[in-house]
Amino acid sequence: MSPLFPALAARSARPALRFGDQALSHAELATAAGALAARIAGAPRVAVWATPTLGTAVGVVAALLAGVPVVPVNPKTGERELTHIVTDSSPALVLAERGAELPPILAELARLDTDITGSTEVAEATDTVDRALPAEPSPESPALIVYTSGTTGPPKGVVLPRRAVAATLDALEDAWRWTEDDVLVHALPLFHVHGLILGILGPLRRGGSVRHLGRFSTDGVARELSSGATMLFGVPTMYHRIAEALADDPELAKALTGARLLVSGSAALPVHDHERIGAATGRRVIERYGMTETLMNTSVRADGEPRAGTVGVPLAGVGLRLVDEAGAEITAYDGDTVGEIQVRGPNLFTEYLNRPDATEAAFDDGWFRTGDMAIRDPDGYVRIVGRKATDLIKSGGYKIGAGEIENVLLEHPGVREAAVTGEPDEDLGERIVAWVVPVRADAPPSAEELAAHVAAQLASHKRPRTVRYLQALPRNDMGKIMKRALHD
Known part of the structure; x- marks a missing residue:
């Protein structure tokens, strides 16, 4: 398998990460993360205290370079759920930003700081810039263990192999015409698929860059899109706030007009917000559809029709079908017949950690049961109409x-x-x-x-x-x- 991050391996001098006034090029990130990777090599798993900081990104990249599975931890997780996650995943140590206060169950683990300003990791690495990065692990080896929301019981650890991360990001390269020249802006949390895998690992795999706002604000979005950024990732709440602000903020409207791609995900973006943003900027927000277990399944393409209320068409390499309550495939593309989405492809997870029963129940002859209900338009566009359990x-x-x-x-x-x-x-x-x-x-x-x-x-x-x-x-x-x- 080729390197997960080719620009790091090539020591590219192009910008990679920026969080506030902290920034690293791909070469600098290779140095910092490579040094940390050498220190954690051989660990069975590491937890990352996933604050929206440069240190979190460095820690995750270091673990991926070392071939050590990452367990991103939401800093807002409650005591009971956090105890379950740590007990279930058994990380050998925790990576955290210098000065971050950890809850007791994580404070008991060995700790390495990921702060890159004056850190031991960077200081030790300054004389070894040309040190080769670790060999690329097997495509099937675990990259991340991301815990689900736990709406129907304790959260399950979704084991995502390197193969799935690469497959999804490469399929989005095709769908979104994503290149090394793109500069992404986002303010999403770094403990889940959208914010971490798409928002941080995506630009790094492409050899481009990401500017993380730390905290979402329409002023921050306008500032970055007006100063060279080309893409914006957000969730409906963010786009709703943007839509509300547009009428009184001509600079925000101008900045959005100049963006190459506006992407919304994690939940449906209401049609009226689509319309307000389109009317004010002439640009349309595109939506995509994915899950922790599957990463990305569909998207409106950058060169396709940005149709509000849909999540586009299946990505390259993704098989998607609708089935009825008896499990029979629905072949109609009539914009009306509702069925459960099932998917298969290289983007899928390997297993639920320590839950072979749940893993087996999640599949139907190789197809993953998403639990999401949808209809398909005659041209193949998918419209999500809700969850099987609640919608x-x-x-x-x-x-x-x-x-x-x-x-x-x-x-x-x-x-x-x-x-x-x-x-x-x-x-x-x-x-x-x-x-x-x-x-x-x-x-x-x-x-x-x-x-x-x-x-x-x-x-x-x-x-x-x-x-x-x-x-x-x-x-x-x-x-x-x-x-x-x-x-x-």
Whole structure:
């Protein structure tokens, strides 16, 4: 296998990473990470205290160079979940930014600092710039162990091989026309697939660069896109804030207009935010679809139609099919028939750590069961309509995806946020429930008005039968709505 990071192996002088006033070229990163890699070589696994810092990126790259599996740890993880992750993955040591205060269970492990300013690692490496990097490990060897959100039990450790990381990033190179000349801006956390693998490892594999904002702000986005950055990665919450700010911020609109690619992921971007950004900038946000277990599966292509409400077409090398409840493949591309997405390809994970039962249950004859429900348009574009467990509503004999109703609700001028779920109904089996955060709490749109709005745009059987008003929707760190918490 060729090096995971060719520009590091070539000691490229091009910029690689920038976090605030700290920056490294690919050559400097090779020196710093290479020295740290030599110190951790042979460890079975390492935990990385994944703060949004340069040190986190250096630590992850060092472990990957050494062939040591990385367990990224969310610094906001609660005590019970953190204990489970550390006990389950058994890291030999923890890599953390100098000065970072670790919780007790991690403080018990051997620790190496990843701070590159005046650090021992860099000082020891300054006279060995030409030291060869470690040999590239096997493509099937574990690269990262990323823990799932644990919505249906304790988080599971998803073992991602180097093969999957390379396959996904190379497929995105094709889909997004991603090159070494691209400069990516993002402010995503570094403990999950979107922020770490796509946002940090992606630019490094391409030989390009990334500028991490540390904390998201529209001013930061405008500043970086106005000074040479070409791409922006974000989640819907970020793009919503951008859409809200555009009317009063001509510099932000100008900066977005000059970007080559705006990418949203991790959850569906509401259509009305698509439209507001497009109207103000002339640029369209594209969406992609992936999971921890599969990395990226589909995307709207840079040279394709940026169609709001879709996640594009399957990436190169990814097999994707829809199946019905009996497991039979759905061959219709009619924009209406709902089925569960199943995928296969080199982008898939190897196993759930220490969970052979869960690994076996996740596959159907080599196809990974995503649990996501979708429809396919006649030209192959995929539209996610929700999760099988929480977003497929069976009402009056119809199978209804919550996602399409949510998008229509968000087009109503009186709705700021919306979520849709199903709950038992003696007559219908399940009735559709809309959870709405109104624009004006003192004058919310009525349930009758919202039901009529949905019926006019979609169909009568898709209208909400119950509307519940909230001040805010419960969300996780990635901005995803926690629907189970709504009913709780």
